[in-house]
Amino acid sequence: MTMAEGRPAACTAGLGPHGERAVGSDLVMMPAETRRAARARGFEVAVLLHTCSSDWSRRQIAGIEAGLAEAGARISEIVDCNFSPLAQTQAIDRLIAARPDAVIAIPVGGSAVAEAFRRLAAAGIRLVLLDNVPPGLLPERDYASAVSCDNFRLGQIAAELLSPHVRTGGRVCVAAYTVDFFATAQREIAFDKWMRRERPDIRLDHLKFEAPGRAGEAVAAYLAREPDLDGIFIVWDEPAVAALPVLAACEKPPALTTVDLGAAAAAALGENRILRGVAAQQPFAQGLAAAAAAVLALAGLDVPSWIVVPGLAVTAENVSSAYSTVGGGSDAAKLI
Known part of the structure; x- marks a missing residue:
């Protein structure tokens, strides 16, 4: 399964809350x-x-x-x-x-x-x-x-961008929001389905965070129990950015993907060290x-x-142009 980075998804993957076609x-x-x-x-x-x-x-x-x-x-x-x-x-x-x-x-x-x-x-x-x-x-x-x-397609994009950074038989964790929220639930479901279909060798775990700012605590608690982590998907960029210091402190930081391309996520993606891909709204x-x-x-x-x-698939290679796109063309000069 392949996809053109930085281009809109070719078709709508998800249905609406009442099963509507988009x-x-x-x-x-x-x-x-x-x-x-x-x-x-x-x-x-x-x-x-x-x-x-x-x-x-x-x-x-x-x-x-x-x-x-x-x-x-x-x-x-x-x-x-x-x-x-x-x-x-x-x-x-x-x-x-x-x-x-x-x-x-x-x-x-x-x-x-x-x-x-x-x-x-x-x-x-x-x-x-x-x-x-x-x-x-x-x-x-x-x-x-x-x-x-x-949002369903965003979850698929995040899984596809993470997959190349996960070894055969590796471990991946999904960090999701505790609140009943259709958008983030769709991302989580789609990520799981893609991984189980395309990478059945991967062991897939889940954790929950109660608030965006507390995602780092939840990730730290998980890593204390399961330090041998290859990759993690956090369902949007604010909690992902909050968890970055925890991931950076690991001896071998797991690869991270997320959804949304805010300024902090764009800067981290440009470094191409921990955050490896963003499924951008x-x-x-x-x-x-x-x-x-x-x-x-x-x-x-x-x-x-x-x-x-x-959604858009974004990596370090196209982050600058994508950042401008998601901001309506007004953000290009503000990036890094």
């Missing part, structure tokens, strides 16, 4: 008449994120802002939920009272926030979800669309698609329920 983000276009009508109405859209501190979030916000601006709409506020279901629930209840025209949100969990999002939809506020759909929420009834990267493009979906829904037009942006 529509590519390039097909979610705002007709000129829709943009004109939207400009006359001046829509306001609130953005509700798990965190605002990551490079992924900043690029996502930039894409949303750019997409809304095309239709004369604006972001009314940005809420950082700090990975807290309680904070997100409280923010949703406040937004119901504030009544923006639409909300673009990444749910920070599953059932813990599902009822709050149902209340938002019942209040007549159009909802576009990013990456994660809490259980029980249905398209058209509860949300207009879910916009995501192809395109958050700016995802933000553009989410903005378009919100405006189309507010205009009363049909919106695909599952919109997917392809």
